[in-house]
Amino acid sequence: MEPYDEGQALLNVEEADAEARPAPVTEALSTAGLAPASGLYARPIGSNLPIALEPAPNGIRPIRKEQIRLDVDGRYPQLAVSGTISGYLIQRIHWIARLRKIGPSRWAGAIWYKDGATASFPYTMVDVKATRSQFPSSRSVKIVFSGGGVPNRTVTYRFSSSYFRTVNFEFDFQQGEVADTAIDTCAHPTRPASLPCENLFIPTVFRRAGCQVSTNPSSQIPAPPGTTWSDMEMHDAMQVHWSRNVSKAQWAMWVFYASMHESGAGLGGIMFDDIGPNHRQGTALFVDSFIANPPANDPNPAAWIDRMRFWTAIHEMGHAFNLAHSWQKTLGTPWIPTADEPEARSPMNYPYYVAGGQASFFSTFEYRFSDRELLFLRHAPERFVQMGNAAWFDHHGFEEASVPEEPTMTLELRVNREQARYEFMEPVWLELKLTNIGDQPRLVESDVLDADSLTVIVKKQGKDARQLVPFRQKCIAPERKALLPGEPMYGTVLASAGLNGWDVAEPGTYVIQAAARVGDEDVVSEPFVLRIAPPISRDEEYSAGDLFTQDTARVLVFGGSRHFEETNDLLHEVVERFPERRIALHARVALGNPLTIDYKEIVATADGLDLEVTPAKPDEAVELIEPALVDEADAAAESLGHIRYRTVATRIARRLAAAGAEAEAEKTIDSVIDTLDDRIPDDRPVKPDVIEELKEVRETLVTRRKPRTKTKVKAKA
């Protein structure tokens, strides 16, 4: 979600502003008299090949859908072109380029904004050629993408619509009020001299902004005149009366003409819908508020009121498109670095806030959004603009997955416990099982089940879905292995936390879904539901704040660290204060594991960097680890999961043996063998070959120990 420049540096405010500003079209290059070129163009054409084989950026093949928005003529041209490329699963690229005219129906410019899977889209320049026609079906646009050190990509798009977005409005009204959506632009004498006189409708304002607008029939909301409204009451009314009310993002909004807000006449209107998971779907204007009070001596009070009502409506509707107030553009998290426009004659400004007040505002107000606002409405990524759109990937996570009708692979998420219930603060390790259920061997990447190869989506009930961002992003040469018919392969993933924080931590119900990419096929798991129990004490609740940090998660994922001293202190505290809780098992392993080896650290010295080696401390390690992996072996196997328990315990046993603690190593591996041999969660006993493998490990440890014992005996003799 970063503005892009070729030097890989972010644009500053001035630069982004300059890029966002449309360049003037010189008369010599004007297109007067020609059929318009602007509009929405879609889907590559020009061959009979299926879309999957059309030209595609690396990493986003096959393309599922591709659209571009060319914005070079018609109403308020922004001299911009933007595109959206949708691959399967969650891959999506959004780009915007600013254009300058270089010939008849031809423009070129730099791509200055990229969003999404941008690594797959290295291009930096576009060359755009439009084929105009009075017949829409004959219109097309050819774009040559270049730069970025890759071969050019040429794609031809077919005309789809003169509009960039499609949106539906419904204007409902309180009993006794009128949903008046039109204005006579010349009714009030204070207006731009050049303003065309017309009966202007609210949908027309948004059509001129680039939206194809449809409307629903209005309906009356039975509330007596004079009723005042709270935000929650309006939200409830929206759910009952709005014919398009659904709990999902959609290009639709509800506009409510009400009498008055409960806060009083000082509130002329509000985009009240910051309630629930789908914001910006509902707006209201209060026709009996201050917008019905013209200044004294106004030359046409009735027209003033009509105009303020009209302005309030399009102002609140602008908020539903996620437009901020004109003086607020730099606040919050703007989509690009931008500048405030306190003097803009935009629906998003307050008329009485500009220099000279409302008379000055309306003398130059043309019922249009500012250029920067138009750039946003027409070209920003859909999720920023669309009403009700929550965080990226919410609700529709895997709807775009490329799942074949007759899948040959399955992916299962599972845990090694009877019920997927976790204690508060207990890290959630999930196991993955990928199985070839076809009748032919399949080649799969050997790391297909590694966290950074998977797509894992976590959704807490009532909250936005989030994509797990694993700590480790490896860069390795791909290796493939054949998965025979019926053969499974396994992996583990920590679902609790990643680079974007602790996704599974607070008490509640979570749904987790994963997808693995095998060839061109997305293998998607069934949703896996788990529950995090509430804290059992105030003490736990307080400790959680310290525990749920990125450093702690990192230490747990990587099996401990001697570097993160503060985190280690915290984990020691956890062991002491919550010895009976599952988190103590994980803390013990993370604390003990680094003590099993000669630990290397790069440290800064006066002469530069130096490698410092801290000797293994097997006795201390055993003291920490044994209560978890041996004394509480069953709980450890359940909490870590069989695969991770086996992996961790085996590694620790080998390291302990290498450090001279052979007896403890044997004890650890014996515990793993006995525990896994006994456990049968969900009627799934551990496979015999796993137990055999563990016994072989034990043999190597024992074999290693015997000669040492003899040596010791000899030495004594």
Place this chain on the structure above:
Amino acid sequence: MLINVALQDGFEGDDVLIRVDGNEAYRGEDVTTRTQISHAADAQLEVPDGPFMLEVDVPTQEARETFQLDPRSQPNVAISLRDGQLVAAYPEHLGYA
């Protein structure tokens, strides 16, 4: 006479103290901006008929600023916090949308 004071952008759970010529005239707790209407709180304050000093103190953001006002020409004062600085505007009218 009375002036209208509005606390607008940039407030987030803040304590706000307003003094008129050194005397406390308004105290607000947990003042928070609702960004879609650029409004956090408002008050009518009794002020002298002529020029006076309006001191705004937001200890929770370590921001303090003093503005010299003439209520005859500046009957409406909009105070915002921007980048840690208190700024004032004097709009023709105070209303929200």
